[in-house]
Amino acid sequence: MTIPGARPPDLPDLVRAQDRMTFIYLEKCRIHRDANAITATDERGVVHIPAASLGALLLGPGTTVTQQAMVLMAESGSTVVWVGEEGVRYYAHGRSLAHSSRLLEAQAQLMTNQSSRLRVAREMYAMRFPGEDTSGLTMQQLRGREGARIRRAYREHSRRTGVPWSRRDYEVEDFAASDPVNQALSAANTSLYGVVHSVIVALGCSPGLGFVHTGHVRSFVYDIADLYKAELTIPLAFDLAVEEPFDIGAAARRALRDRFHGGAFLDRCVRDVRHLLLPEDDDDSFDARLGENVVQLWDGSRRAVAGGTGYGEDTPW
Structure with missing residues (x-):
């Protein structure tokens, strides 16, 4: 089955968290999607923003965002926060910027x-x-x-x-x-x-x-x-x-x-x-771990083991 539209980026294709733009604030515009870019349109024209290079998108007053734009942000590991003018109020947010918990x-x-x-x-x-x-x-x-x-x-x-x-x-x-x-x-x-x-x-x-x-x-x-x-x-x-x-x-x-x-x-x-x-982390390791997309299983106490692995296959029950 062929799914129409641009293919979502694979995890290795995404820009590392420490290499992304921290945030972009937009207001008084319509936000849509063009392939793997976010577009912002107002009376001056259209601006294309590569979604995979964006950490957080702050939506200010007068913004209208489409469902496809939100899908792209989620696929790209970016977050969206609805805010007041210049971000001075918080109203709601989409997903977190972080993959890691x-x-x-x-x-x-x-x-x-x-x-x-x-x-x-x-x-x-x-x-x-x-x-x-x-x-x-x-x-x-x-x-x-x-x-x-x-x-x-x-x-x-x-x-x-x-x-x-x-x-x-x-x-x-x-x-x-x-x-x-x-x-x-x-x-x-x-x-x-x-x-x-x-x-x-x-x-x-x-x-x-x-x-x-x-x-x-x-x-x-x-x-x-x-x-x-x-x-x-x-x-x-x-x-x-x-x-x-x-x-x-x-x-x-x-x-x-x-x-x-x-x-x-x-x-x-x-x-x-x-x-x-996390006072023990420097800037680079903090950003890198923030962008980690690794699922582990709790193994008791402070231990964790890899997820996505079959355990106990040879264990009789």
């Missing part, structure tokens, strides 16, 4: 063991306190130190900008009830969560298996996003409060979008997730 398994193993969970949590705090030793601190001590650090950041930016600050205060159901700084913080943090969420699902990790945060489907998202708030969203919120834009929430989302433009933050976020979950 190694990152997910590492995350689950580290999170479900109290000692390793504490070790990862300490490392998360250590990334925020350069040069400080967090190895002997309890979670209570770490939370206290983090709280003091964030309060200090609020005070410093309040003095820098002249914007009064009392405390973090927001109503989930009433955005306008907060002061301008808190409104900007809420909008910017929501945008940051969207970008981090996109990275986590593209890597095949679980957004819900957190180390510091727990009990929520986005616990790990909040863990990773907290690494960047003092650097990104807090100063941005105070700067916008000085400018007094008409819609400070929209201004915060646009400003953060502009800072993310270019992809450097996505690369940084990937490196940080890898550092926390």
